[in-house]
Amino acid sequence: MGLALTRVEIKITGIVQGVGFRPFVYRLAHELALSGSVLNNSEGVTIEAQASEDIIKQFKLLLASPPPLARIDSFETKQIPVVMAAKQFSIIHSQNNADAIVAVSADKCTCDDCFADISNPKSRYFRYPFTNCTNCGPRYTIINNLPYDRVNTSMATFSMCPTCEKEYQNPLNRRYHAQPVSCPNCGPQLRFYNPDLSSTSSSSEPLIQAVEALKAGKILAIKGLGGFHLVCDATNHNSVTVLRQRKNRPAKPLAIMVQNSQVAKKLVTGNETEWQVLASNERPIIIMQKRLKPELEISNIIAPDIDRLGIFLPYTPLHQMLMELIGRPLVMTSANLSGEPII
Numbered sequence: 001m002g003l004a005l006t007r008v009e010i011k012i013t014g015i016v017q018g019v020g021f022r023p024f025v026y027r028l029a030h031e032l033a034l035s036g037s038v039l040n041n042s043e044g045v046t047i048e049a050q051a052s053e054d055i056i057k058q059f060k061l062l063l064a065s066p067p068p069l070a071r072i073d074s075f076e077t078k079q080i081p082v083v084m085a086a087k088q089f090s091i092i093h094s095q096n097n098a099d100a101i102v103a104v105s106a107d108k109c110t111c112d113d114c115f116a117d118i119s120n121p122k123s124r125y126f127r128y129p130f131t132n133c134t135n136c137g138p139r140y141t142i143i144n145n146l147p148y149d150r151v152n153t154s155m156a157t158f159s160m161c162p163t164c165e166k167e168y169q170n171p172l173n174r175r176y177h178a179q180p181v182s183c184p185n186c187g188p189q190l191r192f193y194n195p196d197l198s199s200t201s202s203s204s205e206p207l208i209q210a211v212e213a214l215k216a217g218k219i220l221a222i223k224g225l226g227g228f229h230l231v232c233d234a235t236n237h238n239s240v241t242v243l244r245q246r247k248n249r250p251a252k253p254l255a256i257m258v259q260n261s262q263v264a265k266k267l268v269t270g271n272e273t274e275w276q277v278l279a280s281n282e283r284p285i286i287i288m289q290k291r292l293k294p295e296l297e298i299s300n301i302i303a304p305d306i307d308r309l310g311i312f313l314p315y316t317p318l319h320q321m322l323m324e325l326i327g328r329p330l331v332m333t334s335a336n337l338s339g340e341p342i343i
Helices: 021-032 053-063 112-119 162-169 205-215 237-247 272-278 317-326
Strands: 005-015 035-041 044-052 071-080 089-092 220-223 228-233 255-257 286-290 308-312 330-334
Touching: 005 053, 021 035, 021 044, 021 053, 021 089, 044 053, 112 317, 205 220, 205 228, 205 317, 220 317, 228 237, 237 330, 272 286, 317 330
Parallel strands: 035 089, 255 308
Antiparallel strands: 005 044, 005 071, 035 044, 220 228, 228 330, 255 330, 286 308
16 A cells, blocks of 8 residues: 555745746646645635645645745645545646735846846847746736736737747746746837837847937936836936936936946945845845946046945846947936836
């Protein structure tokens, strides 16, 4: 006779949607040869797992070390009746519930693998500015409703091509149920709008137009993960002056984006913690000490009369591609009207 089976229901709340939690559970279940299911609902994630008692203990132990963007707030287990016919472990489609208490992760930066994809000429995501996967986390500002599924986001109107669909449906792929998943063939496209609202929409021309405009001293509005930044060339004193006038911001410091930490080190100094946080997946603005003798020259009215500079790194493929093409620091400041909601 085989080992006696036990079946448990595990309810987990916290940041467990859009962060690769279900495929993580699926892979664990397959490695341990469990049967059962996992599903997202408006309260979090519910798992049913059936195996020997020792295997269930091992499964619960491994669940306590979730994917990096996940956060477990509560973990409740109860015994439920064994299902004798159960052989497989499956992912069940999400359920809606009016009493949503699920937490959604704040936007994080694009993961290293996706940054590598946009730089790889052999990848189908090469130079695609909207590349993403489950490891990039959910995109908070595309959500219309919970649970976090594509039909409940602004990506619902984009039909996936067969290749994206295959990746989206494969629990062993890092793009499994990444709700914004898309590629140049089926996803959003980049556009550059002129002041008269005429636009272009080829794959690379808008980015080249943006770089040319910035180098010519223009001010651009560039969409991030959520709202817009007003952007200008940080080395162009006249551009920064005009930006300050238009923002009605005569003296308050402005933040700049640089291509990477190596470029940042030409402008600022910091301790080990500051450098780590600068490159963390939150990609925050870090207020760092200006170098006494900077190796790069930027306008002296970006952070006038203080010894600090607000600096941050690219956090989307679009930012990364823009910084590589322009090769100089950019002032990036919120395009929101003071006190108004995000645009």
